[in-house]
Amino acid sequence: MVAARAEMIRQAARYGRHVYRPFFDYMQREIRSAENKYLFSTLIEEALPGQFSLYDLDALVFRKHSEVPLAAFELKFISWRVAKDSWAKRELLVNGWQFQRLRALSEVLTLPLYYFIQVGQERFVMFNVANVEPSFEYRRGGSARDYYAVISLDDVVVSRDFGEFADDLGLLLGVNLSKPAQVPAYAVGGR
Structure with missing residues (x-):
């Protein structure tokens, strides 16, 4: 599985950074967004325990x-x-x-x-x-x-x-x- 992903990235790299870079940029933003949601919910739950529910x-x-x-x-x-x-x-x-x-x-x-x-x-x-x-x-x-x-x-x-x-x-x-x-x-x- 890892070899298949690596080959996919190598093929995309042959076409240039403009093909694969937007995908990785998007995934990095999604990971940072998930981290930000986690930090915010942790802050609410730990700083103000039992007072709020988040949706x-x-x-x-x-x-x-x-x-x-x-x-x-x-x-x-x-x-x-x-x-x-x-x-x-x-x-x-x-x-x-x-x-x-x-x-x-x-x-x-x-x-x-x-x-x-x-x-x-x-x-x-x-x-x-x-x-x-x-x-x-x-x-x-x-x-x-x-x-x-x-x-x-x-x-x-x-x-x-x-x-x-x-x-x-x-x-x-x-x-x-x-x-x-x-x-x-x-x-x-x-x-």
């Missing part, structure tokens, strides 16, 4: 040249192995505490707040936290036992592939995203 919001969408946000998104990935049992019951499970806080945030900001969840490699789920009425239950066993918002799949948008998701997101944002050239090749690959 982040993953994306705010603005129209170009607008100062008013159009929507906010919480981005998640759930492996098919984890999701398949609840999926068979036509349910989607998300962290219940987070769901409740995101709904409250949506109301305070008067901004549509959506979950965007990739389920396995081929399914995408999207829903507005204000437009679903989950039940809240403790589910699963062992270390996975937690408080979940249990959401009916009938109440959410389920896209079966990236192209369909692009159409669904486009409808939500009021634009056409389904042009084939705009769908990244990695997003339409198989399992």
Whole structure:
């Protein structure tokens, strides 16, 4: 595996620094960003113990040249192995505490707040936290036992592939995203 990565880098180097350098720059920024989040959360937890809970919001969408946000998104990935049992019951499970806080945030900001969840490699789920009425239950066993918002799949948008998701997101944002050239090749690959 290491030899394959090294060969990939050597091949990219043959094409010049402009081919491989942006990738490494991006990864360094991501690592520093993760370190910064860790430092901040550690500071909050250790300097002010037991006083605060931290949550982040993953994306705010603005129209170009607008100062008013159009929507906010919480981005998640759930492996098919984890999701398949609840999926068979036509349910989607998300962290219940987070769901409740995101709904409250949506109301305070008067901004549509959506979950965007990739389920396995081929399914995408999207829903507005204000437009679903989950039940809240403790589910699963062992270390996975937690408080979940249990959401009916009938109440959410389920896209079966990236192209369909692009159409669904486009409808939500009021634009056409389904042009084939705009769908990244990695997003339409198989399992």
